[in-house]
Amino acid sequence: xxxxxxxxxxxxxxxxxxxxxxxxxxxxxxxxxxxxxxxxxxxxxxxxxxxxxxxxxxxxxxxxxxxxxxxxxxxxxxxxxxxxxxxxxxxxxxxxxxxxxxxxxxxxxxxxxxxxxxxxxxxxxxxxxxxxxxxxxxxxxxxxxxxxxxxxxxxxxxxxxxxxxxxxxxxxxxxxxxxxxxxxxxxxxxxxxxxxxxxxxxxxxxxxxxxxxxxxxxxxxxxxxxxxxxxxxxxxxxxxxxxxxxxxxxxxxxxxxxxxxxxxxxxxxxxxxxxxxxxxxxxxxxxxxxxxxxxxxxxxxxxxxxxxxx
Numbered sequence: 001x002x003x004x005x006x007x008x009x010x011x012x013x014x015x016x017x018x019x020x021x022x023x024x025x026x027x028x029x030x031x032x033x034x035x036x037x038x039x040x041x042x043x044x045x046x047x048x049x050x051x052x053x054x055x056x057x058x059x060x061x062x063x064x065x066x067x068x069x070x071x072x073x074x075x076x077x078x079x080x081x082x083x084x085x086x087x088x089x090x091x092x093x094x095x096x097x098x099x100x101x102x103x104x105x106x107x108x109x110x111x112x113x114x115x116x117x118x119x120x121x122x123x124x125x126x127x128x129x130x131x132x133x134x135x136x137x138x139x140x141x142x143x144x145x146x147x148x149x150x151x152x153x154x155x156x157x158x159x160x161x162x163x164x165x166x167x168x169x170x171x172x173x174x175x176x177x178x179x180x181x182x183x184x185x186x187x188x189x190x191x192x193x194x195x196x197x198x199x200x201x202x203x204x205x206x207x208x209x210x211x212x213x214x215x216x217x218x219x220x221x222x223x224x225x226x227x228x229x230x231x232x233x234x235x236x237x238x239x240x241x242x243x244x245x246x247x248x249x250x251x252x253x254x255x256x257x258x259x260x261x262x263x264x265x266x267x268x269x270x271x272x273x274x275x276x277x278x279x280x281x282x283x284x285x286x287x288x289x290x291x292x293x294x295x296x297x298x299x300x301x302x303x304x305x306x307x308x309x310x
Contacts, residue, residue: 011194012286014194014196015279015286015300016286018279025194026195026196026197028190028199030085030086030116030119030200031123031200031201031202032121032124032204033083033084033124033127033202035064036082037061037062037254038061038064038208040061059228059230060229060230061207061228061254061258061263063081063227063232063251064081064224064225064226065079066080066081066082066223066225067080067222067225068080077242079232079236079247082130082132083123083127084127084130085199087119087166089167089168090118090122091115095118095122096171096175096176096178097118097178098138098141098142099181099183100181102117105120105121108272109188110188110272120202121183122167122168123167124183124202124206125137125167125179125180125183126160130157130160132214132215132224133212133213135148136178136179136182136183136206136209137178139175141177141179144179144209144210144211144212145209147211148212156170182207183206184204184263184266184270185203185204185267185272186204186205186253187202187249187271188203188273188274189203189245189246189275190274192276192279193276193277205263205264207260207263208260229251229255232251233248245296249293275290276291277290278290278291285300286299287299287300
């Protein structure tokens, strides 16, 4: 068992309650998160409090990661990517759109309607702007904004964070087109049924647009870092970085690619079948597992507090 897995001490009791029919699973909230990549040596990306390229970055792209504040109710202290919940206001408002049509996105994301697909993609682009200052949009279908560091951009970013402004309204006001072609859907994970805060999360991959740079602006994070996926996974295995199973799984999946463009091009071949943890009784143990990801399997005593047992 890797030492960097996020594992709340209350999970065993909640798993037992769910198995006994004493716990009603919360409905998962739609969410999106983005693995933002850049190639080593692209200096425009070396901002946000981490100068230069991260260790171990010579053979592939770097990924932008945030460390969630320990005060956060969900996954406090864990490393993650920019991301957050879907804003229902982005479901059905007409917006400027570039890239694959919404019908194609709905099929890829596994959702029933084009409005759901639009809202999920909007969440991915909005959260990347809110938490990293990077905007995957431009004045035309073939362009991207070059700099989002001015005071006017910051005012809009803060309004989005406060939900005083929807992302659809933001795009419309600025006359921008959402560049869905700059995103690739990579994976989908659903928070276990025994968690009180549940998310149905789509993971995307994107390359840092030329001329833009990340900024350390997330109020939910106390650190940002550009790091090679293989190095991040190594530090997770060593217990140096705390992560949730979907984060380390997607990191490992990025390691074969030599450039950000290669990773983005490989997105269409990734399996989008939702991954949902399962908890079952085996003799005197509760077994917690993520189908297809055996490294995260946990064996918990079926009686007693259990805590974060190995």
